[in-house]
Amino acid sequence: MADKIHDFDEDVLAGNELENFLIHDINLKRGLEFYKYHPNNGDYDLFSNVIDKGIECKNDLQGAKHPNICIEFGQSNVNDYIIKPSGLLVTKAEYWIHDNQTNLYLAHTDRIKKIFDWYNELEKNRLISITDPLLKENELVRKMNEWDNKKMGIHILYKFRKKQKYGAKLMNLFIIPEIVFRKICLEVATRNDMTYNKII
DSSP: OTTOOEEHHHHHHHHHHHHHHHHHHHHHHHOOOEEEOOTTSSSOSEEETTTTEEEEEEEOTTGGGSSEEEEEEEEOOTTTOOOEEOGGGTOOOSEEEEEOSSOEEEEEHHHHHHHHHHHHHHHHHHHHHHTOTTOOHHHHHHHHHHHHHHHTTOEEEEEEEEEOSSSEEEEEEEEEEHHHHGGGOSEEEOTTTOOOTTOO
């Protein structure tokens, strides 16, 4: 996965397609009057004045090819390669909708952020634990295995390269196995079957 270069411009088009679909589908099924872009720009992808809440939308074009949910939390500008917070770390949206080309996943954004914080705390503690100079090699191996089991396959991919029409972007991605991610979701369904009843 890390060796592939994907087209960032195609991702932007896919994101727009998902946003347009969700506006039509949620408003048809729930009548919540979601629309694109809140006046604060960038705080939300979609916003509803009816419930005064926003949605962050992510359309993963590669989602059907791997068993993970990839969540962006950092991104560079074109060719400057300085990673700045984005996605999960900057959104103010209460809800997160992820499309992996098989299902839509609806989750509270705060739940995803809590898992992100938990993972980073776990990694920090792991580093403190394994750098103990008195730790014997067999104990180190045991501890490493313990930490890997606790992480449940969750990991971070830094500086994932995505090609653009002019240059490239580097992205930091929080990777959660689909079988773990679906457990924190409010609803998981196909586009046709999604009800959005948990958006309140």
